[in-house]
Amino acid sequence: MKNKLFSVAAYILIPLLILVVLFLPPISLFDRLLSSGYQTISAEGGTVQTPDGAALTVPPLGGSGQIWVRLDSVPETDAAGPLADAVAAIPPALTLSSPLYQIQHRGNLPAGAALLLPLPAEPDAYHTLDLYGWDGMHWRWLANQKNNAAQTIQTTLSNPPQAVAVMNTRPLRNVQVSDSAEQTILAELHPAGLVLDAAGKISGQPAPTAAGDGLAVIPTLRNWRGDSVNDAAVNAMLASAEGRSEHARAVAAWVQANSAAGIALDYRGIAPNLQPEFTEFVTELRRTLPDTVQLSVRTPAPRPISAGGWDTGAVDVQAVAQAADVIEIPASPNPHDYAANGAMPQLLDWAVSRANRAQIQLALNTGSTEQVEQSVRAVDTADALAKIGTVTADVSRVVLPGEEIDFRLAGSQATTGVQVDDASGATWFAYLDDNNRHHTVYLENPAGVVPAVQLAADYHLRGVALESAGGNADT
Known part of the structure; x- marks a missing residue:
């Protein structure tokens, strides 16, 4: 009887012991079954790749x-x-590429994993x-870096999504102006007049507008008037x-x-070392509104720096874009910059x-502007033309029809004279x-806006903000 009980116990215990050995380290059969098709990443990190060249580096x-x-x-077909739910949820403005x-x-997949994907063959x-x-509910835009030579696109994942895909965007049509003007293609009007005063309070009133139906009025809050920046x-x-x-509460x-349908911030002269504080302010304002x-937040005029980067002063574009709805970037007035x-x-x-x-929308001044090094300011057209000099002619008698007369510029500084850009029709001079x-x-010229508007359309941006449409540099 005892031998029989021992045999029964052996038949039960031995398989159990075998199962225990299989399911415990180092074999860990359960984990291996669940992880079929997975690659083991050790404490030192590692890279997982796909046959088409995608790579996830942990x-x-x-x-x-x-x-x-x-x-x-x-x-997509598989x-x-x-x-399949992710494919069905792709927004109309995007196309899977x-x-x-x-x-x-x-x-736990740690934050900071780098995902490198091949770009589609769509030059x-x-x-x-x-x-x-794709986070299971929505498709969310990811900051990225393209490498045209290698034909790759890369992103760093702070919170790894369930899936990632390259999308082609579709063009948008949107133009804003900061003055009352023809509104047939306009979506917003940004009147100036609100100012952050010396006490840190909001003073002034937005300039009167003639907003039509469906045209959103979004006042601009500045810390400057003309050439005076507070x-x-x-x-x-x-x-x-x-x-x-306190300021976030006051604005809200x-x-x-x-x-108001919104507020546009155009603060200038912010100390670059206050970049984190400005981001915190915009984030708090977004929560308060x-x-x-x-x-909307306007950046300073971007300055090129090494390695293809750009400096936007106290406005960290990537960080501020997490809170702001619109990022407004000043466009260059130089037509050659659009080649x-x-x-x-x-x-x-x-x-x-x-x-x-x-x-993203480009901000373009439709009046005359003057550029000194990388600083650009609005100028009165008549005052600007005076820099060329006064036209005079040395004639002391009656001139007959068809007779040639020599004209010259009197009192002019060293100047190129008025030039016309053949590609865009923009007019300019240097001195x-x-x-x-x-x-x-x-110089003020309707043709001067064409390159910026075309570039915004080519890049499928949110639109273009046309400033000083009425000729006033402050509205």
């Missing part, structure tokens, strides 16, 4: 453990289950391709958490009291990698001032 895990990661390239790259993992669409991640007030406000909170209160109110591979296409390649292009500094004046 940073060090920060411990002694390991995780399992799987990266699959799924064509999408099933959750991926790559396979869906599904990311699956066992264990004409290079400037309009974006990267989007940088001390905005820097003092940003320097303290209390000041930022004004917007609600006046039933109603969800239906549009928040292929010119400064403006390079700027927009950089900008659309840091903010959703549907948030040297008394300090031998080079000035370039771009």
Whole structure:
């Protein structure tokens, strides 16, 4: 009897022991079954690749453990289950231009994983391709970096989505002006008049407008008038958490009291070291404003820096775009900057990698502007033309019809005379001032807006803001 009981126990215990050995480390059969098709990533990190060239690089895990990661390239026609839902949820403004790259993992995938994808063979669409991640409910734009030579697009994942795909965007049509003008193609009107005063309060009133039906009026709040910039007030406000909170509440209160559709911030002279504080202020203002109110933020004129980057001073485009609805970037008045591979296409390649292009609009002054080095300001056209000199003719008698007369510019400084850009029709002249500094004046000319409007359309941006449409540099 005892031998029989022992035999029964052996038949039960031995298989159990075998199962225990199989399911415990180092064999871990259960984990292996669940992780079929996954690649083991050790504590040092590692890379998972797909046959079509996609790669997910996982940073060090920060411990002694390991995780399992799987990266699959799924064509749209093969999408099933959750991926089919993702395809069905693609917004109308986007078109799928790559396979869906599904990311699956066992264990916690750390933030900072780098995803590298091949760009689709659509050379004409290079400037309009974006990267989007599927979180199970929505497709969300992802900051990215394209490498045209390698034909790749890369992003760093702070919160890894379920799937990532390259999307082609569609053109948008949207133009804003800061003065009352022809409104047949306009979507918004941004009247000036609100000012951040020396005490950090909001003073003034927006200029009267003749807004038509369906035209949103979004006042602009500035810390400057003409050439006078009150940088001390905005820097003092940003320097303290209390000041930022108080100003955010004041702006929100004004917007609600006046039933404004939004507010546009155009603060100049902010100290670059206050960039984090400005981002915090914009983020707090967004939380304070109603969800239906549009928040627009203007950057300083971007300055090129090394490695293809651009400096926008205290406005961190990528960070501010997380809170603001619109990022307004000043456009160059120089028509030569709009040539292929010119400064403006390079700027927009950089900008659309840091903010959703549907948030970006170019700001273009339709009046005369003067550029000294990289500083641009609005100028009165008559005053600008006076820099060329006065036209005179040495004639002391009656001139007969058909007779030639020699004219000259009297009292002019060293100047090129008025030039016409053949490609755009823009007119300009350059001169040297008394300090031998080079000035370039771009004269008021409807043809001058064409390059910026065309470039915004080519990049599928949100639109173009036409400033000073009435000739007033402050409205």
